[in-house]
Amino acid sequence: MGVFPTKRLWLDLGDFGVFAHGGAQDLWQDHGLGVLRTIMHQAGVPTDIASTRAMRWWWQVRRAVRGYDQLFMNVRSYTFPFAYRAAKIFKEENPKGLVLVGGMHATVALDELEAVPEIDYICQSAGENVVVPLALNPESFPRIIKGISSKTLGEWPMMDRTLWPNPQRRDFPWPLEPSCGWGPPPVATVLTSRVCPWQCVFCSESSYIPNMGRKPVDQVIDELNYLDDHYGPLGSVVIYDSMFFQQPRWLEEWLEKYPKRAHKVWPYWAGGRTDTVRQWPDLFEALVRETNWDTVSLGFESGSTRVLNILNKETTAEDNDFSIDLVNELGDKMEAEGKKAPVFWANIMLGIPGETREDAFATIRMLRKMKRVLPSIAYYAPYPGSILGHQLIAEGRSNMTKDNYHRYAHDRKVKGIDYDFYDGLLKGKFDRGINAGSSKELEARLVKA
Amino acid sequence: MSSFDTPHRIFLFEMVNGKKKAGYGPSPGEAYERLGLRLTTMEMAQVRPDKFERVSQREFRKHIHELG
Numbered sequence: 119m120g121v122f123p124t125k126r127l128w129l130d131l132g133d134f135g136v137f138a139h140g141g142a143q144d145l146w147q148d149h150g151l152g153v154l155r156t157i158m159h160q161a162g163v164p165t166d167i168a169s170t171r172a173m174r175w176w177w178q179v180r181r182a183v184r185g186y187d188q189l190f191m192n193v194r195s196y197t198f199p200f201a202y203r204a205a206k207i208f209k210e211e212n213p214k215g216l217v218l219v220g221g222m223h224a225t226v227a228l229d230e231l232e233a234v235p236e237i238d239y240i241c242q243s244a245g246e247n248v249v250v251p252l253a254l255n256p257e258s259f260p261r262i263i264k265g266i267s268s269k270t271l272g273e274w275p276m277m278d279r280t281l282w283p284n285p286q287r288r289d290f291p292w293p294l295e296p297s298c299g300w301g302p303p304p305v306a307t308v309l310t311s312r313v314c315p316w317q318c319v320f321c322s323e324s325s326y327i328p329n330m331g332r333k334p335v336d337q338v339i340d341e342l343n344y345l346d347d348h349y350g351p352l353g354s355v356v357i358y359d360s361m362f363f364q365q366p367r368w369l370e371e372w373l374e375k376y377p378k379r380a381h382k383v384w385p386y387w388a389g390g391r392t393d394t395v396r397q398w399p400d401l402f403e404a405l406v407r408e409t410n411w412d413t414v415s416l417g418f419e420s421g422s423t424r425v426l427n428i429l430n431k432e433t434t435a436e437d438n439d440f441s442i443d444l445v446n447e448l449g450d451k452m453e454a455e456g457k458k459a460p461v462f463w464a465n466i467m468l469g470i471p472g473e474t475r476e477d478a479f480a481t482i483r484m485l486r487k488m489k490r491v492l493p494s495i496a497y498y499a500p501y502p503g504s505i506l507g508h509q510l511i512a513e514g515r516s517n518m519t520k521d522n523y524h525r526y527a528h529d530r531k532v533k534g535i536d537y538d539f540y541d542g543l544l545k546g547k548f549d550r551g552i553n554a555g556s557s558k559e560l561e562a563r564l565v566k567a
Numbered sequence: 568m569s570s571f572d573t574p575h576r577i578f579l580f581e582m583v584n585g586k587k588k589a590g591y592g593p594s595p596g597e598a599y600e601r602l603g604l605r606l607t608t609m610e611m612a613q614v615r616p617d618k619f620e621r622v623s624q625r626e627f628r629k630h631i632h633e634l635g
Contacts, residue, residue, distance in 0.1 A: 316570060317575060317577065317591065317624050319589075319591060322624060322627070324624055324625065325624045325625055325627050325628055326628065391570075393570050393571060397571050424604060427592070427601050427604060428601065428604050428605055430575055430577075430591040430592075432570035432573075432574070432575050433570070471605045472604045472605025472606075505577065505589055505591070505624070505627055506589075508589070508627075508631045508634060509588070509589045509634055512586070512631075512634035512635050513634075513635070
């Protein structure tokens with residue numbers, strides 16, 4: 119009698135139906151899933167893939183998981199409701215099968231995953247060094263596993279993007295990605311660094327993700343050239359790092375090599391902080407001009423230093439103003455030279471506990487100073503994992519539950535916040551208090567954050 | 568006042584009910600003051616400005632169950 123190979127399924131998690139009908143951000147691919155599947159496949163541990171984003175009904179999930187021995191899921195807080203329901207369905211279909219999960223939510227809200235009896239193994243922290251032995255010999259592991267991360271991103275294999283789910287859309291250049299308005303398609307999303315070391319209390323990611331060394335500049339460029347050769351021509355790049363504009367030595371090497379070694383100086387989206395822009399303005403300007411950093415994502419958060427202090431942002435309204443003036447002037451100069459001006463992707467939060475109406479007006483005023491901007495506005499959400507999130511949960515002020523961790527920007531997630539005021543603010547009802555003009559565009563720009 | 572001039576620290580202040588309140592700032596005094604930016608006077612009266620411990624961001628997770 120032959121031995122049947124273990125059948126393994128990765129379930130990509132997200133809102134139902136968004137591959138067909140979702141917005142741009144719903145189509146982003148999951149780098150954690152991609153890297154872990156690459157590691158498994160290179161080790162001779164193949165997995166099949168299915169995605170809730172390609173389905174519309176739970177019966178389709180049931181059909182997709184039927185007959186498998188192992189189910190793998192990368193669980194984020196906002197996908198947790200899908201993960202626990204999928205785990206239950208998997209066990210109903212495959213009572214002897216195993217459910218193995220990891221991801222951010224396993225790290226920041228372990229108790230919620232432990233409470234789901236259908237989940238057999240939970241990997242906290244990084245999964246890259248544990249996923250293969252866990253798949254091969256799960257019985258040798260405890261239910262809760264502490265993953266050990268690689269020392270640097272350079273140790274990760276180059277992700278095989280054909281292991282991502284294929285949305286099967288004409289406008290989706292799989293295994294590359296579509297444009298979400300930042301740069302032309304096809305888009306290559308890459309990571310050069312992981313973990314922002316600052317201590318903003320709405321995020322606090324370095325409290326739960328271990329520090330890792332940055333990916334060598336040459337390796338980043340090699341990957342982009344490979345993608346261009348095999349799936350391109352590339353249109354633009356998204357550097358997904360939580361904090362791209364840090365570590366000046368790495369940035370100087372990027373400045374030197376990217377324009378020379380990349381097949382093309384593809385325009386890119388990348389993020390920074392306003393105090394780092396103020397600290398290294400010459401380096402910032404050189405990167406914008408010479409490496410085509412044309413969508414500059416900055417975490418402004420608020421136009422009020424008082425609120426920035428509530429968020430422990432360690433920046434000031436003056437830092438924000440400095441960056442706005444710099445990018446406005448740089449954009450004017452570049453346009454005068456016949457070049458495309460850089461655009462802000464401005465991360466803004468409203469509805470922060472302790473924020474006054476005047477603070478919120480200052481934020482809108484700040485936003486209106488930006489000459490070229492794509493506003494990304496969301497109401498503050500007290501996610502577990504973040505220091506302020508945990509504090510507000512302990513105070514009983516959070517409206518978030520395991521059933522509504524989703525990232526809908528208009529959600530009313532904190533008790534005691536006057537959300538009607540904020541809705542009115544974004545509709546322009548308080549423009550007289552801010553300055554003239556309509557805020558309709560801002561309301562439309564509430565995005566998943 | 569950016570992070571390059573005055574790096575911040577995280578402090579856990581004791582509360583009169585035995586729980587702890589997370590504050591942050593360049594010093595314990597400023598961290599306590601900043602708690603007052605979002606808490607009411609009555610809520611602030613529950614927090615003891617003179618009783619605190621400094622914790623690193625990395626260690627904060629160990630104290631989540633103590634918060635109140």
